[in-house]
Amino acid sequence: MKQYNTRAIMASLLICGFVGMFSETALNIAISNLMDVFHISAATAQWLTTGFLLTLGILMPTTGLLLQWFTTRQLFIGSVMSSIAGTLIAALAFKFEMLMVARVLQAAGMGLLIPLMFNTILVVYPPEKRGAAMGFVGLVIMFAPATGPTVAGLLIEYLSWHYIFWLSLPFLVIGLFVGLKYLENVTNVTKPRIDLQSVALSTIGFGGLVFGFSKAGEGAEGWTSAVVITSIVIGLIALTLFILRQMFMREPMMNLRVFKYPMFIVGLLLVLSCMMIILSSMIILPMYLQNGMRLSAFTAGLMLLPGSALNGLLSPRMGRLFDRYGPKWLVIPGLVIVAAMLWFFSGITTASSIAFIVALHIGLMVGISMVWMPSQTNGLNQLPPELYPHGTAVMNTLQQVAGAVGTAIAISILTKGMEKYLHNSPTPNNLAEKANAMTFASQNVFMFAMIVTLIGLAMAFFIRRVVVKHAAMNPSH
Known part of the structure; x- marks a missing residue:
């Protein structure tokens, strides 16, 4: 098996993953503060979280395909650049719409980075060492969101919510440079055929479900709201069609043989x-x-x-x-x-x-x-x-x-x-x-x-x- 500089590879992936997960929860504490600053309702502010989850829900199903279309380095650079752009726009944001665009860019970066991180570990570590390596991913996935609210609480109290993003930016840039220097291409690029129908069905299916459930937790009507019922029903129908389609394709977008x-x-x-x-x-x-x-x-x-x-x-x-x-x-x-x-x-x-x-x-x-x-x-x-x-x-x-x-x-x-x-x-x-x-x-x-x-x-x-x-x-x- 080929030898990799696993420490440096992990360092670059974990630094960027940590910052992404940190800003995901750090903003939650700032929601009430943002409602005052931008003069928006709780339902509108909630979109900063819903939009983030929605982007992840739509992007994640395509990652299996993307991992076969692009090299490890291309995906890494793309995901981190998206995170950096999102973080910079958020740090400079002076109106709600700007912050919303920033969140979508950040989510796109995270949506690519997390599957890339898991896939890279499965390739560069032998099975008997994977548990410990996955444990470090666990450290990032759990520790970063945990520190988010505490650090954000401090920053909001003494500075302003913009500093949540100014604090994250240098770490993303460091992660990018470490990755550019040490990250190697660890997967075979096979470029399977892209089936646009599958992409559309998975986007409507997973997007509809995440959106429907997110909306159910928001309004006064909750589960009885027409928007919630419609988007969950459409999501389930699209998802059923997506699953059926994957089962009969020679090169499925999401291979359900894993089940x-x-x-x-x-x-x-x-x-x-x-x-x-x-x-x-x-x-x-x-x-x-x-x-x-x-x-x-x-x-x-x-x-x-x-x-x-x-x-x-x-x-x-x-x-x-x-x-x-x-x-x-x-x-x-x-x-x-x-x-x-x-x-x-x-x-x-x-x-x-x-x-x-x-x-x-x-x-x-x-x-x-x-x-x-x-x-x-x-x-x-x-x-x-x-x-x-x-x-x-x-x-x-x-x-x-x-x-x-x-x-x-x-x-x-x-x-x-x-x-x-x-x-x-x-x-x-x-x-x-x-x-x-x-x-x-x-x-x-x-x-x-x-x-x-x-x-x-x-x-x-x-x-x-x-x-x-x-x-x-x-x-x-």
Whole structure:
């Protein structure tokens, strides 16, 4: 197998990935600030997040194809340049539309970079070292979004939201230069035929679903809104046609043969349940801390930092444990810990101590780190090398959909729960009652996340360690 400068290759990919993921969540804390600055409604501001997710949902399914059409370096340069352009425009933005364009460019950069990162690891690392390498990706995917809100809270308090992007820019430029110097082309460019019908169907299908679910979590009408129902129905129809088309094509855009591999399916389902658990609980917890417990955005960000940081830092360690012992001994105990933490979370009140909530959040994040990377690596390991681009495309695309679904369900449970509580309250406008309504509704969301966890736990009993028989790819140059 060819020797690569794996450290330098990983460094360039991880620096750029970190900055991309950081700015994704950093802006969430700034949303209320941006509503004041640009004089926009919450529904309009929400587009900064929805637009980002939508771009990812549309781009991710095509990455399997792009990885076969362009060299590693071409894709890397394209994705980082898109991120740099987006970050620069965002740093200079003086109106909402400019910031919106910037977000789409940033999302396009991330949508290419994340699958490229997974695919490169599968090629340059032998199977017995992949767990640790995937763990470092886990560090980026979990640690960057975790530091986002805390750093952004500080920047907004003392400078302005523009500095979120000014801070990110130099790191992207450094990542680009490291990549230009050390990143090699690690895949074969086969240039399969591009089927425009498949591209159109996947765009409408995945785009419709992500858009529909994102909208469901926004308005007062929620799931009953005509826009939500229409876009989800159109999305599902397009997706069904897309799947049928892929099954009968000689060179499909997204090769669904990956679903012939049982451990890939188990790994995928576990990753999707992790995504739903983390997004549903992580969107509600900061809201609860700010609106239920009346803490500042910065304090809420600080409270969530230890758990998220620990999750990131443990990821490479879990990867090494996976390399040594396989997935079962990590995944099953991990899900048991997650279920236990969510059970305690479903009982928190405004009287719960800050230390107790921080401890629960740490436990939750440690549990997730035991499940996520081992399931993902084990699932991808079962695929033959020619299906790596398709496997990473399927996993990354469905994660975006699961994220949008988890968020939408969480927000609608929260809204309905608060409405129900305040409807039965004699003093619905009382501040204390509003905090109680927030508590009651948040408990319901944590119960939902716990049910998802228990379903995941049932699936985890089917996970088996994959013994990789195929030799690692030997890329031609």
